[in-house]
Amino acid sequence: MALFDAFKKVSQSPTNPHTPVAPRNFDVADLYQGPVTNNFAGATPGSQPLDEKLRQAYFWIVNTAVISPHYDIEYNDAPPQSYLLGDCKSRLTLPSAQSYSSFILLPLLTFATRRKCLFIGGPGRGKTASAILMGVLAGYKVRDVRRAMQHGHPQMTIADLLGNPLPADLVNAQRMEDIRISWRSWLGMRVKIIDEYNRIPTRTQSALLTVMGDNYAEILNHIYECPESAWFLTANDDQGGGTYQVIEALRDRIDVIVQALAFNPRFMDDLLLRIEENVRPEETMPSAIIFNEAEGDRMLEEIRAVEIVAPMRRRIEFFASQFEFCEVAAEQFEYKTKDTARLAGAERSAVTALETGRDRLKDLGCQSVNGLSVRVLMTLLTYAKALAWFRGNRSVELEDLRQVLPFVLHEKLLPDTDAPFFDIPANAMYRTDRVGWLRKLFDLSCAEYDRLNLDQDDPLAELDLEFRRGLDGVTEADARGRLARIERLIAEWSRGRKLYGHLYDDLLKLKYLHQRYTNYLRWLKTQ
């Protein structure tokens, strides 16, 4: 094998150089690393930072494996150059910092966090090829990844998906426990690929849901516990265009959705090279970027350890609290949610017709038909941490959240296209651009957060902090003082202020604090 091999070239470290914040430790092994490929030098196995290794994997995939010229996850460390083009004044931005292709980055983050990613897009755009690369990245042979990939088709049975009872046992067994099951090998893999999942029959989808959701498979009372794994699903069309409608619970288990964007014919020479050299990128993945199981575990631990500082968390809280509130859905305060209206089977238009007083253009909650679930929020936090970690940071930045949010909420926060926001001509394209709309929504939320000056002036945050310090040693007078402050704050907010989603959640939190202090006072009296 030639030492020089363009398809095996891994980007040289550091792939995302940061200005070191402290004096470095120098490794003499670096002496033998440089412009010439040296597979023998450098870091001892396992000593290379895993984020660096994942970035090298990213650049290898982007530069060598998947011809992906789209840099839609944009970062800037200085004002970017931008140009307005065409009749619609389409903006083209040239980012000033390292930016990424979502089609590669999100699957990699899914691989790192062992979550579930759905590739959508027309046929032949590299969805399945990318999923296979993720399997190879986990150390499996290309042949094994291909064989383990589940291809959705209308006749797919639960046995096709999970395995079969052994025929001899079926005849001879006296008890269910005596029937041995031949489980399908893919269940034990750390990367699971379901191709065209929307062609799987509904009943088989339910079996798949158990594996995806609860990580085990069941046949005839026998259980197979699956290892924690990353899932990659593909669909040509996720809007119901498959053979079967995807059950909602299964759809809800998918953590991120990425769209395979169109091929740019200007990159035709790369395709030509593959034909001429007879190269299949998945078969040439360099061993330096393959992750073993222990590295996968370590990577996950490192991602979990990434910090989300309080001001950042507050912005997520503020954003999330915009959408669930529906003032006219119920009489009791706690039930004033879109979910209450949905469970009652009320028509969305009938409910919105009842709403009065609030500025429906300003209220971000009016732009969506639903709110955010706990699962979605957990996914958002996980992917934000993963993106920050991937970029070599140990704390999540606002831009990490902003970039990852549209892919997490893609099918989770659904737009109400009848909302006045979409009637504004400049916003009309958001009816079809889900990623752009979600990012805009987050920007609007942050702008409102800044306008309300919540970083500096958040009376609830003070009360919350006080409560988090614990109730040990809090005297009756202190507790009564705090109760009075809560009541005063609610009274102040009730004076002529419109009720928006974020305020609704703040009021529920105040009610919670009030209740905790009330109970504490009752307990104090018994001492």
Place this chain on the structure above:
Amino acid sequence: MISVELADILRSNRTDFNARFNEARRSYSGLNGEQFAVVLREMVDPLIVAVAELCPDCVAETTSVAYDVALELAGQNLVGPGGRNMAIDEGWRALLPSVARHLAAEPRRVLPAISNALHHLATTPGARPAEWARDLGRLAGLCGSADEFLRLGQAAAWRSGLAHYRTAALALFDSLPEQLSLALLEVSSPTSWKAVRLLLEQNRWYNPTTPECDQAVAGDQLRIVARVGAFRGFGGLFIEPPRVAVNGSSILVRSGPECWLLTADFFGATFHRCDPALFDASARQANLPPGLKIDGSTVRRNGITLNLDPLGMISSCAATVDTLALTSPLTHAVLLVALT
């Protein structure tokens, strides 16, 4: 003209070598056939001739590896006519034929490592790639294996000016035969590696090639041991006269908006970029050790003075346990004074 040995190998695998060249040209658009022929003739051929004399059976593999490495280097315009840096060309010509034994034994390991090391030394201001190549050529015969030879190369890199490898290199010397370690350092008097190591550890300005008694006398004085850094217009790093600060046991240097960590010892000095905020935080806490005083352009310690009048007023100073760094508005260099 190239040697018969290289010509035979190239001829016997002509299709394969041509395919590799074409493949490389897709990645490196500037790769030029005529220039690469010069690289093969002047850089690859001498080492193949040397390998052929020692181990004729190793010629095919060594040629294959050398061809690929040369392609990578030429493709990046690092060698050959018009190459960005002559140090690699010269290193290949001067060093590789003399280390043919190790090259023939493990070409895939040795050749990329040597090429990268030459590039590393050539691109580090103040480092001495020619000295490194000379040391390795001088001592390669004493190395029992390619692995030992490569460890010697890492240790020698420190001696050739890569001061930031000091700690790692001292540990590497421990793993080399004593005779090899002492020979690399050109220790003047008969002694043990253990004794030399202790002196090197205790005093970063210790010169193993000078008798110890001379250094004992020098240790009682304040002596300028190095002038490091220069104006960017003259090939240095600094756009304006630098300032220094101390951060723990490290010296930081700032010039304009940029900041570097300075590592220095008897064998050389290197600069490594770091966060300017670190300099600002360190500058606020700057303190000289007890007994050390700067007065105008004079350094005083325990009754000993060092007059630096040509520098004018000293604009900043930073001291670690063994080194005092001084700057002046009249120079773009940092002056290093040994305190041990």
